[in-house]
Amino acid sequence: MFDPFDEDRAAYRFDFTEQRNHNLTIENVGHLLFFNSKGKDRSGITPQMAEFLDYLNGQISRKPSKYIIQLNDDIKEYTSKPEWGEIMNQIALMRENIQEDTRREDIVKTIELCREDFNLDDNKILSLLTKRYGDDFTKHQLQEMIEQTK
Structure with a gap:
């Protein structure tokens, strides 16, 4: 289309x-x-x-x-079959997982950029990530992602 x-x-x-x-x-x-x-x-x-x-x-x-x-x-x-609803739910869940994976990849790239190009410390990076991704991830999840990129 x-x-x-x-x-x-x-x-x-x-x-x-x-x-x-x-x-x-x-x-x-x-x-x-x-x-x-x-x-x-x-x-x-x-x-x-x-x-x-x-x-x-x-x-x-x-x-x-x-x-x-x-x-x-x-x-x-x-x-009209009940299976249709199940299939649509599975597709929706798959889309959500793909979107979350994509957002996580974006966050990792952002962390790397902040460290390498702007020489920011982890606290400043966390502050930036919270502003941008705080609706999708908790502060704890964002902290874990920062730690995982070290």
């Missing part, structure tokens, strides 16, 4: 070509396709794919194809 190459196209196709001589290709081994549901240039896609990309954007035509009707029914059926 974004344009990875900033050309506002709905589809990009990459085939296997030799790096220096683009006339040398390996055919019939496959290719890579990128689809951008927001792309305005839809000249390289079928009407069915355009309808699917519209569906991804939350747009359903007045007369959807059988495929889109079946897809929508399947999604409704799947998301």
Whole structure:
């Protein structure tokens, strides 16, 4: 649902070509396709794919194809099952863990920067970290991170 190459196209196709001589290709081994549901240039896609990309954007035509009707029914059926809530909770927990890991990595980099480039002592570093990350981590957790970077 974004344009990875900033050309506002709905589809990009990459085939296997030799790096220096683009006339040398390996055919019939496959290719890579990128689809951008927001792309305005839809000249390289079928009407069915355009309808699917519209569906991804939350747009359903007045007369959807059988495929889109079946897809929508399947999604409704799947998301109504109790397992769906469990899966969504697991995904949310994974996202939280990733975000916390990322914040911890940022904190370690900040500690190293404060020590190496600004020659700050641990108390000053703790003060800075508390201002920036105090909503996400306790003072004790931040102190532990400072100690771990020594």
